[in-house]
Every structure is written in C-alpha cells, then in structure tokens.
Amino acid sequence: MSDAPKLTLKFDNKKPLEVADLTSSLNATVRQYQKYAVSFDDVNARSEAELYGTELRRGSYITELAPYVQELGAVVKSVAPYAEDSKKVIGFADYLKTGFDALLGGKKPPEDVSTKDLKDFKQILEPTAKEAGAVLMFQATDGATQNITVNVNSQEANAIQNQAVRQIEIMKEPEQRRFNKRLMYWCTATKGRPNKTSGKVIIETISKKPLPVFIDDPEIKQKMVAGRGNPFLVGFIVDVELLLVRGEVRGYSVLALHGTLEDDEDAGDGDAEEK
Numbered sequence: 001m002s003d004a005p006k007l008t009l010k011f012d013n014k015k016p017l018e019v020a021d022l023t024s025s026l027n028a029t030v031r032q033y034q035k036y037a038v039s040f041d042d043v044n045a046r047s048e049a050e051l052y053g054t055e056l057r058r059g060s061y062i063t064e065l066a067p068y069v070q071e072l073g074a075v076v077k078s079v080a081p082y083a084e085d086s087k088k089v090i091g092f093a094d095y096l097k098t099g100f101d102a103l104l105g106g107k108k109p110p111e112d113v114s115t116k117d118l119k120d121f122k123q124i125l126e127p128t129a130k131e132a133g134a135v136l137m138f139q140a141t142d143g144a145t146q147n148i149t150v151n152v153n154s155q156e157a158n159a160i161q162n163q164a165v166r167q168i169e170i171m172k173e174p175e176q177r178r179f180n181k182r183l184m185y186w187c188t189a190t191k192g193r194p195n196k197t198s199g200k201v202i203i204e205t206i207s208k209k210p211l212p213v214f215i216d217d218p219e220i221k222q223k224m225v226a227g228r229g230n231p232f233l234v235g236f237i238v239d240v241e242l243l244l245v246r247g248e249v250r251g252y253s254v255l256a257l258h259g260t261l262e263d264d265e266d267a268g269d270g271d272a273e274e275k
Contacts, residue, residue: 086142093140
C-alpha cells in the first residue's frame with residue numbers, strides 16, 4: 001500500500017533506546033494524533049482516530065504509523081478514499097512543526113495547545129533529548145505528491161522541552177481565583193447590558209494592565225458607573241473573581257462593592273465612603 005498516507009518516525013540514536021521512553025514517546029504521538037483527528041473533522045469515535053504501527057525496523061528505530069478504522073472488532077483498512085486521511089496526516093505533521101517551532105523560538109504555543117499537549121510534546125521528544133547527537137525525524141506523506149519532514153536534534157529537543165515546562169507553569173491556573181476588598185479604578189467605562197463588558201479597569205494588586213470587567217449586578221453597576229461624581233476619580237473597594245484564558249488573567253467579574261476612595265481633587269476628607 002505504497003499510496004497510503006502514513007507518518008514515519010525515525011529515532012536516530014546511537015545508544016540503545018529505553019523501551020519505556022520509546023513507548024511513552026509513541027503513546028504521546030498517538031494521543032496528539034487522536035486530538036488532531038477529532039478536531040479536524042469532529043470525529044467522536046476513538047477508534048476512528050487511531051494510529052497503528054505497521055513496521056519497526058532494525059538499526060535506527062523507525063516506526064510507521066498509518067490511519068486505520070476498527071469495524072466489528074477487527075482492525076481493517078479504511079474503505080473510504082485516502083483523501084481525508086491524507087489531509088489529516090499532512091496536517092498533523094504541520095501541527096507538530098508549528099508547536100515545536102513556537103517553543104523552540106521561546107514563544108507561546110498556538111492558542112489550541114493545552115498543558116496536556118505540552119506534556120505530550122515533552123514526552124515525544126524524551127528519547128531524543130536524553131542523548132547528545134540524537135535526532136528525531138517525522139515524515140508525513142499523502143502517498144502521492146505531498147510530504148512534510150520535521151527534524152529535531154537533541155539540543156533542539158531539550159530547548160523545546162524546557163520551554164514547554166515554562167509554558168506549563170505559566171498556564172497553570174492561580175490557586176486563588178477570588179480576591180476580596182481590592183482597590184479598583186476605571187480606565188474606560190460603559191453602561192452596556194449586564195452580560196456585556198462594562199469597560200476596562202486596573203486592580204494593581206493583581207495586575208497593572210487594564211483588563212475588561214463584568215458587573216452582572218445592575219445595582220452595583222449603577223453605583224460604579226452612574227453614581228454621583230466622576231467615576232474616573234473614584235477608587236472602588238470590590239470583591240472580584242478572576243476570568244482566566246489558558247491560565248492567564250484576562251478580566252474580572254465584580255462580585256461585591258464595599259465602598260469607595262475618592263481622588264483628592266474630588267473628595268472632601270479623603271476617607272473611604274461605605275455604600
């Protein structure tokens with residue numbers, strides 16, 4: 001079946017590979033392929049997104065993985081045309097290349113890459129990272145005209161792994177999601193509907209960046225946006241919950257308003273005013 005789409009993994013290691021490392025690397029590759037295949041065409045059945053090894057050669061550790069489907073308890077070649085599988089295999093290699101390149105460049109991985117994916121990337125490269133001079137090659141072919149080759153040497157594998165670990169730490173959700181009685185002040189404010197952002201605020205004890213804020217309680221929003229005086233000259237003592245995207249604080253949800261601290265230009269005695 002020379003015209004069948006396939007992904008070839010070549011572990012070019014001079015020293016014998018540990019079976020556990022090789023197995024873990026291949027398992028991580030399979031998990032990533034399954035994720036990609038499901039996102040590619042909304043496949044729900046796990047068996048439709050499997051990779052099966054077709055050959056393991058002596059010398060360099062070379063494994064060929066090809067898409068199959070499982071029917072009636074038996075593993076058989078898909079009767080569907082190779083077109084869809086070809087796109088998946090080529091797309092998967094490009095997905096890996098994009099992720100590896102981003103991490104190698106010290107950048108954030110693509111938006112759809114999770115901490116679990118980063119752990120898989122790290123595991124895929126483990127046999128290569130452990131041996132100086134080793135090289136891992138991914139070669140995807142559609143069986144006809146299109147090929148993608150990804151080469152990662154041991155130095156690059158270590159750099160990718162290190163950046164993956166750093167990104168995993170960055171993406172971890174903070175232990176604390178709710179913060180009480182924090183000083184918040186407006187950068188921009190709107191009077192939109194409760195389920196819409198109310199503008200941008202700064203809470204310096206959490207982040208010095210202006211971030212979107214949501215105020216679902218109309219009474220609280222009325223006091224903070226349309227109350228007496230200029231809201232941009234007032235600091236608000238609030239309870240907030242962090243809104244996170246991939247572990248990073250991207251906004252706040254105001255849960256309670258305890259009082260205000262008015263700017264010297266707008267305040268009388270400067271004391272907090274309880275609402």
